[in-house]
Amino acid sequence: MNSLDLIGNTPLLQLDKIPGSSGKIFAKAEYLQPGGSVKDRTALQVIRDAYESEKLRNGQVVVEMTSGNMGAGLAFVCARFGNPFVAVMPQGNSPERLRILKALGAEVILTEQVDGTPGMVTGKDIQFATDVAKEIAEKRNGFYVDQFNNPSGIKAHFTTTGPEILKNLPDIDVFVAIIGSGGTFTGTSKFLKSKNSGIKCIAVEPANAAILKTGKVEDAKHIIQGTGYGIVPPHWKKELADDIITVTDGEVRAMTKRLSLEEGLYVGYSSGANVAAALKYLQSQEAALNIATILCDSGYKYSDL
Numbered sequence: 288m289n290s291l292d293l294i295g296n297t298p299l300l301q302l303d304k305i306p307g308s309s310g311k312i313f314a315k316a317e318y319l320q321p322g323g324s325v326k327d328r329t330a331l332q333v334i335r336d337a338y339e340s341e342k343l344r345n346g347q348v349v350v351e352m353t354s355g356n357m358g359a360g361l362a363f364v365c366a367r368f369g370n371p372f373v374a375v376m377p378q379g380n381s382p383e384r385l386r387i388l389k390a391l392g393a394e395v396i397l398t399e400q401v402d403g404t405p406g407m408v409t410g411k412d413i414q415f416a417t418d419v420a421k422e423i424a425e426k427r428n429g430f431y432v433d434q435f436n437n438p439s440g441i442k443a444h445f446t447t448t449g450p451e452i453l454k455n456l457p458d459i460d461v462f463v464a465i466i467g468s469g470g471t472f473t474g475t476s477k478f479l480k481s482k483n484s485g486i487k488c489i490a491v492e493p494a495n496a497a498i499l500k501t502g503k504v505e506d507a508k509h510i511i512q513g514t515g516y517g518i519v520p521p522h523w524k525k526e527l528a529d530d531i532i533t534v535t536d537g538e539v540r541a542m543t544k545r546l547s548l549e550e551g552l553y554v555g556y557s558s559g560a561n562v563a564a565a566l567k568y569l570q571s572q573e574a575a576l577n578i579a580t581i582l583c584d585s586g587y588k589y590s591d592l
């Protein structure tokens with residue numbers, strides 16, 4: 288075993304303090320991975336695939352635009368593979384994310400926010416940072432990860448998260464996941480439906496940035512960092528979504544707090560969003576369903592948690 292083996296095989300926890308009606312909610316503790324989030328799986332898959340396809344060579348610089356979690360995963364994985372890593376990050380992400388990236392040896396380039404505010408990163412902020420990252424990759428002859436378009440992002444969850452969930456919860460009825468790049472939702476849902484087409488897959492969006500549900504976004508500001516950029520991500524496959532549930536900042540804050548206080552799980556806002564959405568879904572159904580969702584990252588990554 289080496290430190291890369293810390294990625295994946297996370298426990299699926301039953302949140303038995305949360306449901307207020309019949310049915311059960313299970314949550315995959317992705318925040319326990321070495322980079323502190325679900326994105327570690329994607330980072331490992333991307334780097335392995337890039338070596339395999341010879342798009343990445345020993346010692347070559349790796350560059351990515353990241354809101355922090357993909358960066359932490361890549362910093363960890365690149366350190367193991369011996370590739371220097373440059374993270375390009377919009378300023379509005381929490382200072383904790385910057386500190387973690389630097390501690391893991393990444394070179395961090397912060398970009399200005401176009402229309403977001405500290406703690407609230409928008410699609411335009413991301414687009415600007417993406418353009419900067421692409422330029423740097425070109426100038427330094429680096430490998431540009433491109434998490435929003437890289438198919439390894441779906442493969443990571445199709446080959447690991449999905450099978451792990453099904454193994455731990457063979458009688459799963461519903462899978463619920465929030466959309467950032469969409470890799471978690473699409474990869475996991477694709478796998479689960481390939482094994483049992485009756486499993487319902489529910490996507491989650493911030494109410495203020497519900498582009499997938501409503502087709503438009505007026506003001507994409509919300510507290511769920513790493514998700515809900517007000518764009519339709521290329522990994523999004525609408526045919527996999529049986530429903531889309533939106534959650535407000537208030538609902539997300541309340542559930543994130545409940546997870547800490549009632550379950551002892553110190554997790555970030557997207558975890559709160561997933562569990563809030565899972566509970567909403569459960570409460571809208573009469574049957575006693577088994578729902579699986581994702582605890583995406585840790586509360587340590589946020590200034591106000």
Ligand SMILES: Cc1ncc(COP(=O)(O)O)c(C=O)c1O
Nearest residue numbers: 356467468469470471513557583
């Ligand atoms: C905190 C957090 N939650 C959820 C997600 C969503 O993951 P995905 O990109 O697989 O949709 C991300 C992605 O970066 C994230 O940082």
